[in-house]
Amino acid sequence: MSKISRIRILNLGYNHDTIKIDDETFDFGGESTLISLRNGGGKSVLVQMIMSQFVNKSFRDLGDRQFKSYFTSNRPTFIMTEWQLDNNITRFNSSTLCIYYFRIHTNKMGITIIK
DSSP: OOEEEEEEEEEEEETTTTEEEEEEEEEOTTSOOOOOOOTTSSHHHHHHHHHTTTSOGGGOOBTTBOGGGGOOSSSOEEEEEEEEOTTSSOEEEEEEEEEOOOOEEEOTTSOEEEO
């Protein structure tokens, strides 16, 4: 069975953008991995980001944590997963998710502006 080798997250902000992951790679090496952080350290955020690539968008929210609430800046967020195949040698990037937040606003003259 294929296993997750690495996950890379770019430009992710959470807790109202007070905590940011600019460019982080988590190297699991295809092994079972324990994520151990203090309370409020971001364990649920990491799990939510990782699973977002593999579930229908209607299942991306975790309890009161809405998936879309993480994407409030004008910088796109990338979540990339590298898989280790059964032969333990070959690796390939199987999935990449890019999320970009934009606002649509109509001004008083009826002109639509996308920010």
